[in-house]
Amino acid sequence: MSLTPLDEAILWAIAVSTAYITAVLAKKLTEAEGMMQFGYSFFLLTVLAGMPAAALGYLYVPNFIGAFWAVWINMGFMAVGLIPMIYGFMLGLSDYSGANRYAKIRLGSWPWVRWSVIFLIILNEFMMGWAFLLVNGAPLVTGQFTLVRALEGFGSIVSSSWFVFSMAIEMGVSLFLFRKSFPRTPFFILVLQALIMMLTPTAIENSAWQEAAIYGSSIAMTVLFIILFDYLYKNNRLNAGFSNYIVALVGIYGLMMGGLFAWEITGDTVVFSVAILSEMFLYFGMIIRDKRFSLGGSRHWLLQPWWAFGIILTTFVSEFFMGGVLDLQIEGVNAFWGSINFASVSGGLLSRLSALAYNFLIGFSAVTGSEWFLIMMGLEMGTLVALKIRVAREFETKVRLALLMVAYAGYSVILPFFIIPSSELPRIPWVGWSMGIGSSAALAPAFFVGIAGTYLVSGSLSFLFGARQLCSVVCTAPLMYQGTFYDSMKTFNRTSRLGRKLLTSRMSGIYKVTLTAVWVSMIAASVLSYLNSVGMVHVSVFGVDTTQFMYAFYFNFLWYIIFISIPFVGTYGCVTTGMCHWGTFNQFVSRFGFFRLKVKDREVCRQCPTKDCAKACPVGLTDMPGHFIAKGEFRSSKCCGVGDCVTACPYGNMYMYDVRHWIRERLGRPLNEGMLQVQKVGVSTRPSVRSPEGRSINARLDDEKVA
Template identity: 40%
Template sequence: MAYEVLLVPIAAGMVVATALLVKMSAQARTTARAAGTVFLLAMMEAMLLGGLVYLLAPSTAGLVDALWVTSAVMSLAVVPIFWQFLRDARRQIAEGGTGYASQPFRPNVRFSLLVLALVVSSEFLMGLVFELASGTPWASLTSGPSGAALALLSQVVLSPWFVFTMAAEMALTVALLRRELLAPFGVLLAGQVGIMVATPTALGGASWPLGAIVVGSVAMIALVVYAMEFVYRNPELSRAAGTYLVRLLAIYGAMMAGIFLWQASGDGLLLAVALLAEMALYFDLVVRSGRLATSETFAWLRDARWTFGLLAGVFVAEIFMGAVLDQAILPGWYTGLGMWALTGSGTDVATAAVHNGFLFLSAVTASVWFLAMMGAEMGTLVVYKLRETRSRETRVRLGVMLGSYAAFAVFFPSVYYTIVFPSAPDPSVVPLLGWSMGVGSAPLAPIVFGAVVGTYAITAALSMAFGRRWLCSVFCTAPLMFQGTTIDAMKTFNRSSSIGHRYLGSRFSSLYSATLAITMAALVAVSLLSYLDAIGTLHAQILGLDPSVFFFALSFGVLWYLMFVLIPFVGNYNCVTMGWCYTGIIAQAFQSLGAFKLKVRDREVCRACTTLDCAKGCPVGLVDMPGHFRTKGEFRSSKCCGVGDCVEACPYGNLYIHDIRHLIGRWLRAGAAPHRSPAALPMARSRPVPPEPAKAHPASLDSGGR
């Protein structure tokens, strides 16, 4: 404790000094000032090096060595100052000037890297010196599974001296430079500070690691939501801002993976590297913040690779964050997964690796913490969308969708089910409760046969009455992920991506038909295998799992998320557009027998319409709808899942969703019905407004639809 009393004020002084030097670096506008800043940073480094030399051999001889080292580094640090002075003077003479005048300067990449290297190494040295000064033996700092040098790196970087002083430096720097930073980046940098503070390795004890993991996860969720909404509000981003965001999310993916590895094995190396990378990204942005406003801009919705980077970073961070929370809150979660040992022949190791990867991914994506986090992130984006939605029917649907997710993805399968049926099997393998439509968990199927048949009957009845929207736009977990502001905006990739483009329109292309046929054939095959396995006719397992359970986990625990990350290359809402979800296919088969369709109030309005906004707004890519509206006044497609974005997008309020409510309304009015304008239908947003006279015949997005 006596050491801490002495060391804390020293650390605080160094925090202030470093933050002021970083500020000077960011504001350096002359070569002399830039060189002076580098010199002062190097001086700090020299003092810390001297301290380290002394602490490694604390004696009179060690003190002399320390003074030599400090003096040598300080002498070397003077060289850039003189060099810069001579350059400036020579230029001044060449230009015929008299006296000395420093040259103009703007912080560039090389300067930023130099400042960064000095700040990071000073921070590392300070952590090391303070660890030694507070009594931690050198031997314990250098022992670890990855060797002495890497052990030293991770032990120092994960120590409180490094983590907290670094976080304080970052916070002070952003406070000092707040006027020069664009507001959104000030918020993002403040979020970085919060996440840095919540490093679970910084303090020991029982409560800090768990508390830090929970607080860090909440901070990261908030930061991801902020970043996603920021890009939604800025369709044109500066290249510097785009690069920063993608790198930040990639670092958080690595950081979460690092925390998971540290939890599982005690090795904190990956986490330490991720912390250093986070710090480097932070100071690079601070020192060269001017480029956020001056670098070239790009339309991110036309940049598939950048958008993929954004989604992949978010997904990897979420996966490991979910695993970290599962492991922290449910100790033994990871060991209970039943991973296979990576031993034996090459084939055995490869099979075990595939098995473990599959099991890990499907277990995390089915876990309550992952679903709760995804729900919090994507659900907040849906709330943003709700705020800008005018159609009352769509607002109601979005509200019910949020409630359904909270109830059926988070509350019932985990909280309620765990409390009420503590010894029952996992809900994802119970036919009635999961999305497996009764094909999962074959051994249970005979017992709950009636309930399974009931599930199909309810699916059929609801799909015929309301279309597949009850499932694909409300009750499934997918619509919540797809319909938040930023992800919904990615529907442009349905047209611009080469694969998504092939699935455009309501017709069943050969690719769609093939995908659908393979999906349904696989469903029948795994159900049959599962049944034969259950009655003992044959032993059929895939990666150690019941075939139907494997297929369910593959479809909704692995493939769905893979396709989500691949939206920039395959288009949005691809479970619907490509026909690879067997649950959706079953619902769409019944939809085509029912009353669900899109109708327009006045087809003349559509004939004169030049915007075709309904087609552009469709997240499923049903671009041929305007043609059907013009010729038939209505549009039916089994691919339509009733999101209602087309209704919202139509500038004339000419479009509505027709389902069983209209049939019932017509039956009730039959006989006595004085004619009522279609605008009075329950979902009418407003009376149709006559469009401006068309200047030319409206262009169609799909000529086949005319």
């Protein structure tokens, strides 16, 4: 049956009022002082839930018997609702002193009571959405019952406007009622949760709404992550409730985005609906608490690698699917998904397994290499870098951070994907060749000059200014590693087992093996690609050129695996493991060029009690103070010129040296490095020059551990 606008308006009036009343009841239940107070509100909540349940009974059997069942269903709900009141009354009768007429109970102190209230709230909205969809003529779970049909029905209800909009209103009203109970950060996170619920793309079958909702929810989710990460950067101690909530929230958003991705491709809403329901439980679990929300606590998240890993992994999953959803929405499902060169899974077991592994890798790489994924990552990571610019002390560091943001946008996102059509990319080698190799096409003779030019230009810059021109500016990796939140995780370089093996400027066994394997595989892939392009062999990986495949494997897959493993590998894993051939090429050249770190006074380093430069290095080059004391300078092929060590030195004793200094020295006009006077340190002298950035979480953490 189709509804008139008036019918629809009446249904929406019912939905909105129910959402409002439910939110008010939730507040009353949370603040109930005794069992009887609690019982009244609980009874009203069950009456509210009983109404759509009864309506459903009648809608499925629209006759006298259905009406009979509707009455009984309603009475059943009311009977359950009376239990707390009867219990409270009985307790009151047995309290002969009369001093405590009704047993005192705090809702939140009994978790099962709290969860049953949350369950009732969500059940109420679910049944109302179900009933309203039936009234609208939706064929929900009619005919023979099967699990598939039940799941489809579940997905249709939860992803419908009746459910999500009502829930969003309920979230908003309850948050308004509880607004004074939350500190600022959790309050904003809850506001964004309500907003994301309102911006559910599946709610309205209209392409304009779907598009607007996908953009809107992606932006809201990105803002939520930024707020969260900024909070974590500034507060390293959390209580159990808040830290569990954060992990659960980001995990649910990962599931939600995965569900949306599946919905874009298949039209199925089950996974998405499971995520929505989980989010509801989490949200109301947070709102309805016995103790008011408190921040701070004894858990130091930087000392919990698995917790940190959970946060990075779930954030990555959310952003991965968010980028994928945007790709599908903007480019179209057929254009994007259909363009991926999936292999058919057939043949023997080995063929099937390799085809499956290949399909996973190529599908994964298609998203991580796509412009919208990079844009989403860039927006989030770029904001964290912008926050770091605010606290950076040296002007040069600010400029470098600004440059890397510009480079990320220009070199990695805007130029290759938006301005230059991909068909033209091979003609512009510097832009088209990411990581110094033909990533957009096979290695054909026509590209040799371009590739050689790429190596020459980049190598020359590294010789003159150090590998920082690449690893701290031009590459996309520094944007991801150098934002406040991710940078604060450099403490894992020294606390994780693998990270410790990769510390210092020495080349560990892992480094040598990885470096060799990467270079051998890249050269082999390039040779095969070349021979293939001139028709001497016919080799490909399921039809994909070998260099393109290796590029996808290393930079669209393995790089991200290393990135999300920061708590076990440390930061700048691409440098410390030697997995990046392009980075190692430039770092090797840099080692023999002009770039190095110098100190103004070796004696200051000898007496320095903090060695903050070593603690601040995101690559884990902890041996630099020893080099400063011995030689007054430090050169390492792993040093990629981030400069955090310079910022962290409490005596302003360090500076970076490159070809500019060399030229001025030859001209007899040495550069005046840093306006700060080096402060001599004695045994009892504390450093007076403090770096807000360098001595943030990591140095404090080290001090705490020492204490």
